[in-house]
Every structure is written in C-alpha cells, then in structure tokens.
Amino acid sequence: MKYLKHTLYAALAALAVTACTGDFEEYNTNPNKLTQGSITPISMLEPLLYSATNSFDDYMLAIANEISQVTVAKSTPRREHCYNLSNQNFQQIWNLCYKWAKNADHMYELAVDQNQPNFQAIGLTLKVYYMSICTDMFGSVAYTEGLRGDEGILKPHIDSQKEVYEAMMADLETANSLYDPLQEMDDPTKDAIYAGDISKWKKFTNTLHLRLLMRVSGRNDAFTPTVGERIRTIIDDPTTYPVFTSNADNATVKFSGTAIYYRNYFNTTTFPNDTSLSGDHHVSSQFLGMIYNAETGFADPRMYVWIKPRYVNNEIREMVGALSGCTIEFNSNSIRSDKEPYLHYETLVRDTNPNHMLDYDELLFIKAEAAMKGWISGEAKEYYEAAITASCEKWNEYGQYAAYPMLNESGTLTLSTISIGSKEISAFLASDEGKWDGTEQRLAEQKWLALFWVVGFQMYHEMRRTGYPECMTGEGTIDLGYTDGKFIARYAYPQIAVANNRANYEAAFAEQGATLADNNMILPVWWSGQAVAKDAGTPWEHSFRHNIIADESQIE
Numbered sequence: 305m306k307y308l309k310h311t312l313y314a315a316l317a318a319l320a321v322t323a324c325t326g327d328f329e330e331y332n333t334n335p336n337k338l339t340q341g342s343i344t345p346i347s348m349l350e351p352l353l354y355s356a357t358n359s360f361d362d363y364m365l366a367i368a369n370e371i372s373q374v375t376v377a378k379s380t381p382r383r384e385h386c387y388n389l390s391n392q393n394f395q396q397i398w399n400l401c402y403k404w405a406k407n408a409d410h411m412y413e414l415a416v417d418q419n420q421p422n423f424q425a426i427g428l429t430l431k432v433y434y435m436s437i438c439t440d441m442f443g444s445v446a447y448t449e450g451l452r453g454d455e456g457i458l459k460p461h462i463d464s465q466k467e468v469y470e471a472m473m474a475d476l477e478t479a480n481s482l483y484d485p486l487q488e489m490d491d492p493t494k495d496a497i498y499a500g501d502i503s504k505w506k507k508f509t510n511t512l513h514l515r516l517l518m519r520v521s522g523r524n525d526a527f528t529p530t531v532g533e534r535i536r537t538i539i540d541d542p543t544t545y546p547v548f549t550s551n552a553d554n555a556t557v558k559f560s561g562t563a564i565y566y567r568n569y570f571n572t573t574t575f576p577n578d579t580s581l582s583g584d585h586h587v588s589s590q591f592l593g594m595i596y597n598a599e600t601g602f603a604d605p606r607m608y609v610w611i612k613p614r615y616v617n618n619e620i621r622e623m624v625g626a627l628s629g630c631t632i633e634f635n636s637n638s639i640r641s642d643k644e645p646y647l648h649y650e651t652l653v654r655d656t657n658p659n660h661m662l663d664y665d666e667l668l669f670i671k672a673e674a675a676m677k678g679w680i681s682g683e684a685k686e687y688y689e690a691a692i693t694a695s696c697e698k699w700n701e702y703g704q705y706a707a708y709p710m711l712n713e714s715g716t717l718t719l720s721t722i723s724i725g726s727k728e729i730s731a732f733l734a735s736d737e738g739k740w741d742g743t744e745q746r747l748a749e750q751k752w753l754a755l756f757w758v759v760g761f762q763m764y765h766e767m768r769r770t771g772y773p774e775c776m777t778g779e780g781t782i783d784l785g786y787t788d789g790k791f792i793a794r795y796a797y798p799q800i801a802v803a804n805n806r807a808n809y810e811a812a813f814a815e816q817g818a819t820l821a822d823n824n825m826i827l828p829v830w831w832s833g834q835a836v837a838k839d840a841g842t843p844w845e846h847s848f849r850h851n852i853i854a855d856e857s858q859i860e
Contacts, residue, residue: 350496424479444816445463514667521677795825796825
C-alpha cells in the first residue's frame with residue numbers, strides 16, 4: 305500500500321524505530337479499510353483525527369497532566385510528576401508527532417495529485433498541528449527535510465525553532481489561500497470535526513496560526529514582520545483570515561461511540577470506574593488551589609465538572625491536593641491520600657466525548673494578551689471575560705453527565721448534575737479569584753485552566769512560555785536527580801534520533817550554545833520565557849525557575 309510505504313518513510317525521516325507503524329493493524333480493520341489503488345485524501349482523514357488525537361490523550365493522562373502539576377501519580381514506580389521520564393517516553397511522543405505529521409503530509413500530496421485544494425489545506429493544517437507539538441516538546445527539530453525520507457533524505461537538517469515556526473506559519477498561510485468553499489467534501493461523514501464545512505476548517509487554520517504566533521511572542525522582534533504585526537494582520541482582516549467566532553467553531557473531534565474505532569480514548573470499556581481513571585492520578589494541590597478555597601468558600605464553576613471529592617456513605621471528605629514532585633514517603637501517606645480528590649469520572653469518561661484540539665476560548669485569551677501588548681484594538685478585559693464565558697459554556701455541556709456528591713437538606717448524599725449558567729459565570733467574573741485585574745498573571749493562569757483536557761501538552765507549553773502558574777518543584781525531583789530539582793524545561797531527543805543523525809544534532813546544539821551533553825530535560829526551548837530572559841541577560845522572575853522546593857515537613 306502506498307499509504308503504508310509513506311508512513312514507513314516517515315519513520316525513517318524521523319530516524320525513529322519501526323514502532324511508528326504499530327497502529328496499522330487498527331487502520332486495516334477499521335470501517336474505512338483501504339485497498340491498494342483506492343486511496344484518496346478523504347480516506348486518510350478519520351485516522352488523522354480519531355486515532356491521532358486518541359493517542360495523544362493517552363499521554364495527556366499519563367504524562368502531560370503530571371508534569372503540568374494537574375495530577376499526581378500515586379504508584380511508586382511511575383512518578384512522572386518527579387520527571388521520572390526515560391528515553392522510551394521521549395521516543396513515543398517523537399514517533400507519534402512524526403507519524404501523524406507524515407500521514408497529513410501524504411494527504412496533502414494525494415490532494416495535489418488529485419486536484420483537491422481543500423484537502424491540500426487540511427493536510428497542511430494537520431501537519432502543522434502535529435509538528436507543533438513536536439517542536440514545542442523538543443525544541444529544534446527536522447521540519448523542512450524531516451518528512452522527506454521518500455526522497456532519500458535520511459539524515460535531515462535540524463531546523464532551529466525559529467526556522468520551524470517560520471516554516472509552519474508559511475504552511476498555514478498556504479493552507480489559508482487554498483480553501484475553496486464551493487468545492488464540497490465527497491463524504492462529509494468522514495469529517496469528524498466539521499462534517500464537511502470548509503469555512504470552519506479555514507477558521508481552524510487561522511486560529512491555529514494565532515496559537516503559534518502567541519507561542520513565540522516572547523521573540524516578537526526576531527520575526528519580520530514582527531509577531532505583533534502578524535497577529536494584527538490576521539485579526540484585522542476577517543475576510544482573508546476568518547477565525548473562530550463561537551464555541552460552534554471549536555476544533556473538537558466528535559465520536560459516535562458506535563464501535564471501538566469511534567470511541568473517545570477515555571471510554572467506559574478502557575476506564576470502567578473512578579479508580580481506573582483517577583486511582584493513580586490524584587488532583588494536585590496546584591490545580592485544586594486555583595479552583596477551590598475551603599476557607600472562603602470559593603469554587604470555580606468548572607471545578608464541579610473537572611474534579612470531585614472522595615465520599616463514603618453520607619460523608620464528603622475535605623479536599624486536600626496531592627503534592628507534585630513529592631517523595632515516595634510523603635506520597636504514600638494514606639490519611640492524606642484519602643482526602644485527595646479524583647478527576648470527575650462521569651464527565652470526563654464517556655465513549656462520545658469529543659477530543660479538544662483547539663477551542664474558541666483560547667482564541668479569546670490570545671486576543672486579550674495581544675490587546676494588553678497593544679498589538680490589536682479592543683479591551684483586554686472584554687476579551688478576557690468573553691474567554692472565561694466561552695470556557696464555562698463549553699464545560700457546561702459536560703455538566704449534564706456529572707455525578708457530583710452533595711448533601712441535601714436532610715443530610716443525605718446525592719449525586720448531582722451541574723449547570724454553569726450566566727449566574728454562575730457572572731459570580732465567578734466578580735470574584736477575587738476570577739475578576740480581571742489587568743495583570744499578566746491573571747490572564748496566564750486563567751488561560752492555563754481553560755486549556756485543561758486539550759490535546760497536545762498545551763498547559764505545559766503555556767507554563768514554560770509565561771511562567772504561570774507559579775509552582776514549586778518537590779523534594780522527590782531532587783531524589784531522582786533528572787533535573788536537579790528544577791522544573792522540567794523540555795523533552796530530550798530520543799537516543800536513536802541523535803545516534804543516526806549525530807552531526808546535524810551537534811550543529812543544532814552548537815547553535816544554542818550547547819553540546820550533545822545538554823540533551824536533557826533542563827535546556828529550555830527557544831521560545832520559552834526562561835530562554836528569552838537568559839538571552840536578554842535578565843532574571844526569570846518565576847518561582848519554579850528559582851529551584852524552590854516544597855518543604856514536606858511543613859505540610860500537614
């Protein structure tokens with residue numbers, strides 16, 4: 305099959321292992337079984353959406369939420385929250401990114417051959433989407449030559465992160481110019497996001513472009529035109545560059561739940577109960593503290609959808625967050641663990657839940673930040689409040705499935721559904737914890753919360769870009785020694801990638817003033833706030849960059 309051949313080339317181009325092709329049994333047994341000579345661009349769309357986003361969901365639970373201090377693994381061997389990560393972990397994400405990017409690139413090539421401009425645009429957009437995860441996790445990567453193994457380029461040039469971003473944004477510009485709304489999709493049922501609505505795919509492309517621009521906004525002047533000028537060009541010209549205008553435009557992969565292939569990764573077969581989802585991933589003190597305060601009675605309205613307290617009979621236990629980066633001894637405290645809340649199983653585990661790739665609330669947070677920087681017109685406060693509203697309304701749709709424990713007037717425990725209406729949203733926006741205060745910290749922290757359960761390590765990326773939310777690494781990170789107690793700055797390149805392309809990686813490290821000895825989790829990526837501050841010769845004023853360690857002896 306030509307499809308298989310190109311994916312094998314992708315594995316070579318990524319210089320990874322043959323595990324890159326491990327999912328093809330699934331492709332060859334799904335309802336869209338491909339046969340030689342029948343491949344069209346649309347036949348590749350469902351795997352690029354269903355299988356790809358589900359594969360990243362796996363790592364969202366196991367790793368992304370752990371290193372972002374959303375959850376804390378309780379089992380001793382794992383300890384991802386202490387950065388207990390190995391070459392295998394790095395290689396898995398590397399393989400996923402390159403595999404799906406190459407498949408998207410092949411969709412583009414097929415669309416060129418078959419004169420289907422819309423699928424050229426969709427292919428480019430999805431290629432950028434998956435490669436953006438790769439560069440954001442690793443830094444400099446092979447982009448311009450990295451997907452050209454079928455041309456015999458097996459030792460690709462490693463582009464600097466600036467070069468990667470320039471190339472990705474150029475691809476999105478091309479995609480935007482290709483869309484033809486008059487050319488309908490042959491089988492809209494294969495489009496799990498927009499059901500064939502090309503105008504919404506175009507909005508996805510341009511909104512993704514804005515995500516990339518804001519990601520590198522700390523390097524504003526490194527680009528010509530500058531990042532701010534590029535953002536203004538897109539925002540000020542909705543005719544040429546339409547972007548999301550409501551939650552109806554969200555890039556969410558919708559699952560019917562009718563068969564295994566059409567189920568969300570967080571399905572009731574894979575995760576049959578509370579403990580299967582959360583028993584090894586308790587809610588962290590960092591995350592809990594931002595959405596709940598027992599002393600004041602504050603609760604973010606989304607909290608009831610995201611997490612829930614432990615309960616026994618008619619007793620609802622107080623909620624105490626798990627400590628990220630803690631020692632094994634602290635983590636094994638059973639009395640404390642019994643108070644650590646779970647993720648909300650009933651809302652987060654459903655066969656038909658969508659996978660969130662990019663949402664309207666993120667666009668509004670981007671606008672709010674751009675307005676704060678003076679790059680676009682409008683009030684940052686208005687964009688911020690609209691972003692919070694959009695996030696709450698998005699999660700309100702999940703509230704109907706909630707089973708949140710509450711005590712009724714007679715003191716009997718009931719499991720309640722949740723509604724986040726205008727009253728709850730207004731109260732949150734008026735609260736000390738939610739109201740606009742004009743600071744970068746408030747904006748960054750609320751954007752971080754809104755990125756909960758979004759595909760692709762997005763919460764982690766924003767932490768490194770903005771420095772918020774501020775957090776402390778734990779004593780357990782010192783015990784393991786992978787980062788010397790520092791917050792994890794990046795993923796290390798897989799060993800096989802470096803071994804098979806050593807000269808190009810040596811050059812890539814040299815460009816950053818480093819050597820192959822710096823292939824670790826400490827060297828920051830180029831766009832991060834830490835790297836920007838270092839290059840400017842100024843301090844990085846955030847707690848997790850100052851190596852502050854939580855004193856476990858002072859925590860009850």
